Amino acid sequence: HVPFCAKRCYYCSFNTAPMDAGAMIRYLGALQREVELLSTLPWAGDVTLATVFFGGGTPSLLAADEVAAILAALRTRFHVAADAEVTVECNPESVSREKFEGYREAGVNRISLGIQSLDDTLLPRLGRLHSARDARAAFEAARAAGCANVSVDIMYGLPGLDLAGWTGAVQRVLDWQPDHLSAYGLTLDAGSLWGVTGVAGLPPEGTVVEQYWALVRAAATHGFEHYEVSNYARPGFRSRHNQIYWRAAEYLAAGPGACAFAGDLRYCNAKPVPRYCETLERGALPIAEAERLTPRQRLGERLILGLRTADGVPAAWLSERLAGDPARERRLDDWERAGLLAWTGARVALSEAGFLVSDALFVELL
Template sequence: MSAVALIPPPLSLYVHIPWCVRKCPYCDFNSHGQKGALPVDAYVDALVADLEQDLPLVWGRTVHSVFFGGGTPSLFPPEAIGRILDAAAARLRFAPAAEITLETNPGTAEHGRFEGYRAAGVNRLSFGIQSFDDGCLARLGRIHDSAEAEAAVRLAQAAGFDDINLDLMYALPGQDLTMAGRDLERAFALEPAHISHYQLTLEPNTLFFARPPAGIPEDDAAWAMQEHCQALLAAHGYVQYETSAYARAGRQCAHNLNYWRYGDYLGIGAGAHGKISQGSDGSILRRWKHRHPSTYLRDAASPARIGGDEAIAPEARPFEYVLNALRLVEGFDLGDFERRTGLSRAAIAAPLAAALARGYVERDGGRIRPTELGRRFSNDAMTLFL
């Protein structure tokens, strides 16, 4: 494959906090149910040690966004989140007004905590609501009910947060089209800046995959829910910019946009993944940390914390890039493909021609956008680039 100069893209920081109150039966993330008191101070120390050892990968680069994911990061008190952010800001250059997101579970919301998170530097919250129907929440194994969800969002708004995302799922066990629409209407009443709306999938290594729950809607019913809900979101001013992401004007999630545009990210914490590009030699490195919290805590100050390093071969980059970029309604620019992969656009000429011929994408000069057909059959479109 012919090469061009690889230019390191924007950099983000991902911080993984692996504990939750109880593991949900559909969750395939690296999360562990809380058993006793959490080792908050020891884990913060481990994160700082982990970050310090990864610094040579990103010397001199600016961090444009930070994302605390999990698990349930809001199990950690504001003081701990503040310590992590202070340590990161002392070692990395943060962009002015960098987006800093904290995932939170309505079941862990406490009065006064949101003020503390704002004081610590968090400026965006992402609530794992999933549904406002108490029956659906119970079938999903969630620890909160709809009243607690609404109250948690109101508490955050009262604390001064206006950049709030609500996670909602559809095609839930026992859910029909009317119920899916009602979930969105409850969300609209809270006026969030952003809504993530995605279909429940049965992922391997989850309880739901091993024992699927009764009442999951068939594919046609799930598609009808998706179309109905997309129309509702549009009517209420939420513009779709990614497969499952909808935002008010100017409120797209900067951190997730960086992922989808094949940006770089440093990952610290148990099971955290990172991707770092090096303009000096044109290499792209993936690095991940050991998944289990106890192993990570033991090894965080040594090279043993690394679960693996993988250099992304040039022949693997086209699929990796397109796998992310075709999730975006805006698609991608061919010049951006070259800068972020270090490859000539000729590397995707043949699969791109096939995608155009099948109507999965459209081309406007140097920009490639997925069509409505391509968004519906996104897996088929992306597979062409393997």
């Protein structure tokens, strides 16, 4: 996790910190120390890293040589698969063709470009620092640098965004021919500025639903597979990293506020950058909280994460969860009759209509 941002977006609830050159240098030293300490744990020699994901914050504030140094440390201390997917999240205003070329030379083979909107009147309202022209230029720079796997992030349900504006933005992005598209409906999370203050001009729920379906149709027309609630991919370009989460597989984490999952243990690092650095400078891992999941909790999480995907989950998992609970079994029948869920052989999955109301369904399931 790279926490630094030139400016915090008003909808963002992630762990971030203001960009500061001195703090960045200290953080990079602490991160190297964390990788070293993780590699000394008894199980580290048995670990193969199938993916590496630089998330944030704004990871594209890192210079290419800084990304190279982090990847070199990982390769020195861990076994990184030869075909590992290595992603860097990027903001349009902090990249260039030269930076993308440097990232590629360092071993990055996937770019996730956060554009969020192509409306130059809306972008400043979101707290974004780029323009629509900057977004297109960043995408073209990635392609010019030889990046063969580029994902684009956009948002719907934004204040002042009507159906026509959204449909136009989706069409423009799809015309760029990205390999992957992530589209998130705006949520006013408690940790965000808008979650505290609120925001005027949000579209009615009916418009948000129309925006979702407009995206589903447009993505399908352009040959994209809707493989997860918020994610669309051309054939062969699913996010391998995110599928690790959705399959409830194990993952390591490093950086302030980063969370890991191993066995039945989930733990998270300290969020404040100074505390994170101080702990590592004392020679200790910066773990701030940990939770050991019960078998029932693990099953519940596997179900929810798996049902977020078009692949769904083994029907046996659902049967185990619903055993002895006729009320929930009846609710499942209701979902199926409503076209929200379908059984296919030994698996069960939500439909695209089910994706739209998945959060409400998951509350009922648990």
